[in-house]
Amino acid sequence: MSNVIEMTHPLIQHKITRLRDKNTGTAEFSSLVEEIAMLMGYEALKDLPLEDIEIETPIETCKSPVISGKKLAIVPILRAGLGMVSGVQALVPTAKIGHIGLYRDEVTHIPHEYYCKLPDPISERLIVVTDPMLATGGSAIAAVDFIKQHGGKKIKFMSIIAAPEGLKKLQEAHPDIQIYVGHIDRELNENAYICPGLGDAGDRIFGTK
Incomplete structure (x- = not known):
């Protein structure tokens, strides 16, 4: 899976174990999701383009690099994806936030878009789609489909836990x-739950059942 990067950093693995624990409460769970997203984002954004600008240090004038272009768009898949946004945004505070809402047809199980608001122009931005769980892959595929239909080109997908089945479908x-x-x-x-998984990420982030 050449376009799949599995994070092996000890801090990420440690925090995922805390997420899995059924005794981890809402406040800690939400904090852990944010922290994991930040650690994953550090790796995922290592190829952001740079350009040199001229600044004055207390010593002298110099050229120094800054992130170039229209920068970053973070697009969570509602609602669980919201839990990862602040972690990535902490790394790039200038990032613009979009949202994609999907619902699944109870008969066909096909995802349908009910809300899609993306920063404009989306075509010029690096887009990071967030969803803590990649299970069947249906929502992830639909979200990327919608972003491409709106003109998005450079897309990264970030998920804390993935099932092999969903990962394969998204990659294909x-x-x-x-x-x-x-x-x-x-x-x-x-029942299309990831095993061993961590339960329903949205419910655990927002304290709902």
């Missing part, structure tokens, strides 16, 4: 995007 549907995952879990069960 969008071989041109980079996929960053904190851990590739064993499998999906018959």
